[in-house]
Amino acid sequence: MKFLDEYRDARIARQILAEIERTVHGSWVLMEICGGQTHTIMRYGLDELLPRNIELVHGPGCPVCVTPLETIDKALELAARPEVILVSYGDMLRVPGSFTDLLTVKAHGGDVRIVYSPTDALRIARENPDHKVVFLAVGFETTAPANAMAVWQAKQEKIGNFSVLVSHVLVPPAIRALMTSRDCRVNGFIAPGHVCTVMGYEEYESLVADFQVPIVVGGFEPVDILEAVLMLVRQLESGEAKAENQYVRSVNYQGNLPAQRIVKEVFEIGDQKWRGIGTIPASGLRVREEYGDYDASRIFGLASITVDEPAECISAQVLQGLKKPTDCPAFGMRCTPQYPLGAPMVSSEGACAAYYNYRRHGKQFSVPSSQFSVDH
C-alpha cells in the first residue's frame, strides 16, 4: 500500500537501526507521547530491536486511558436515561466507570451507539428529534476540530437535541507536567504526529527552551518511530535540544489553521483532570459560554457528579513512564482486556493492553537485536 509499505520496510528499518547503534553512546530514556505510537512499538517489537541503552517509556497519549472516571460516570448516567441516545467512539464503550461500563448499560437497554465521526452523531440527532443525542467528545487536539465542528454545525442548523460531553486534553501541558515532576527520567520526547498535524509544532519550542529537552514530532509506522528515535539520539549525543519534525509528510510548523480556528471558536482552555495523573492546569478544553446550550455537562446538570480517584494507582506511574505495565501486580492476572481494572488495559492503544496483547509470549521467542534478520 502506497505511503504505508515504505514505512514498514524491513531494509530501511535495519539501516536506521544500524545508524542508531553507530550514533548512540550514552544511556537515554525516550518517551513516545501517543498511544498509537506505543501500539506500533509493541506490535513490531521495536524496543527489542533498539540498543539496550535506549529505553522507551510510554506516555499519557491514549485518550481513552486519560479520560477521567468522572466523565465516564457522567456518560453512564446519561446513557441510562430513556430520553438519551449516547453516541461515542467505539473504544470508549468498554472503559470501566465506578460501577459499570457503557456496553453493560447498553445491554440493559440504554441506547448507546458507535460512530466514526461526531458529524454522524449530528445526523443521529436530526433523525431522532424526540431524543436527546449526546456525543462523548473525548480525545487530544486531534479529535477536537471535528468535535468543535459538530457543535458549530448544530448551532448553525439550530439542532436543539444535540450536545457534547467534553473531556478534551492537550499535549504540551502534559509534557510540562511530566518535566516538572520530581521523578521525571525522560531525556527526549517523540511528539504525537496526529496532534501536530492539527496543531503544528511551534508550541513545543517553549518546552524545548524551558527544559532543554529535545522533542521530535514522529509518525506511527515502524520506520517513522525509528527515525524519530535516531533524530532524538543525534540531538542528545551532541548536547542539543531542538523541536524537530520527522513526520514531514503530514505535519508542518504552523499546523492546520482552519482546524485550530474552529477549535478556538467553540472551546476554551481550562484545567483538566487526567485519569491516573490528576488535574493539570490549563491542559484541557471546555465548551465556551456562547455554545453552552450544546454542553451536556451544563444542560443535564451533571456538575454534581464528582469522583475522586485513589491517589495510589500504578496506572498513574505507567502513564508517566515511571513504571512498565508488567510491574503491576494485577497485570495479566486480575486485569486483562476482557476484564480491565484500569483504563490503560481497555483501549488497544493503552500501554497495558499493548503489553498484554503483544508481549505475553515470554522470553523464549524474543529476538535479540544482534540476530535481527528480515529476509524470509
Place this chain on the structure above:
Amino acid sequence: MDEKPNSLAQLICPALHPAKDTILLGHGSGGLLSAELMRSVFLPAFHNPVLARLDDQAIVYVNGVQLAITTDSFVVKPLFFPGGDIGSLAVHGTVNDLAMGGATPLFLSVAFIIEEGLSIEVLRRVVESLRAAAQKAGVEIVTGDTKVVEKGSGDELFINTTGIGLVPNGLELSANRARPGDKVLLSGSIAEHGIAILAQREGLEFECPVVSDSAALNGLVAAMLRVNGNDHNPIRCLRDPTRGGVSSTLNEIAEQSHVGIQLEESAIPIREEVRGACEMLGLDPLYVANEGKLIAIVAPEATESILEAMRRDPLGKDAQLIGTVVAAPSPIVTIRTSLGTTRCVDMLAGDQLPRIC
C-alpha cells in the same frame, strides 16, 4: 522496575470490574467472552464426549455410519450485502461447518424467525438465494419452520440452518490433532466478509468496494481430502475462521491441541482494499470475520501436495502456507512481523471496537 516490590503490592487500580452477570454483544463475537460462556454455562449443562470436542460440528455414529451434525443461526444486518445475503450465508455457514469435519453435506433444515412487518418480497429474495446456494453446494433443504415475532422483537429476519453430512469411515479431523511440526495453510485472503458487512452497515464507500467472500467450501475440502486418500490422511484439522477471525480460530486449535502456533505475517494474504479499510477503521484483519476461507493443519510432508490441490480449486487459488505448529509450555499463537520480531496474537476479548484516532 527499580522500585521495591513491597510498595507496588499496595497499589490498586481505581476501577471495579464491570458486571459479569449480563449478556453483552461480545458474548456472541466468537472470542474470549463466547468461550467463557461455553465453559461456564453450556458445557456443564450438556456435558458429553461428542460436545466436549468443541469442533464446528458433532460427529456421531449411527449403525456404523459416521454422521456430522451442525447448526448455526444467522442474524446478519443488513440482510443484503456485497457478495451475498442472509440466505446464501445461512447455507454456506452450515455447509462449511459440516465440510470442516470432512463430511459431505447432504441435507439442511431451515427455520425462519421473521419480524412482523417484513415485506414478503424481501423474504422471497432471501428464499431464492437460499435455494440457489443450496443447489450450488449440492445440498437439499428437506425441512423447515417459520415463526413470526412482534414488531420490535426481532431485526427483520433471523435464520437458523441445521445440516447433516456423511463422514468417510476412518476419517478424523479435529482441532485437538495439531502436532509440533505440522504446517498451517490458509485458503485465501482474509477479512473480506467482516469488512464488506461493516462498510455496508456504516455506509462507508471505498474506491474498490469490498465484497464478502461468502462461499461453500465443501468442494475445496473434497479436493483436499482426495490428495492422499483415506488410508493415510495428512490433514489433521480443518476450520473456517468466521467470527473472531483467523486469530481466534488458531487460538482455539492451539488450546485444544496444547501446542503453539507460529505465523509469518508477510505470508498471510490480504487484499489491498481490505487492508486499506482495516487501516482506516483501526481494525486488525486477523480478528475480522471470513465466510469462505478455511485453515488446514496438515502433516509437514504433505504441505506441497495439499497446497497444490487447494490452488487448483477456484476457492483456494490464493492458498498459502502461513505458519508452523510448535511445542509450547502453554497454548499460544505468535506472529513474526515484517521486521523479524515476534509478538503474540491473542483471542479477541469482546467485540473489536473501532478506535478514536
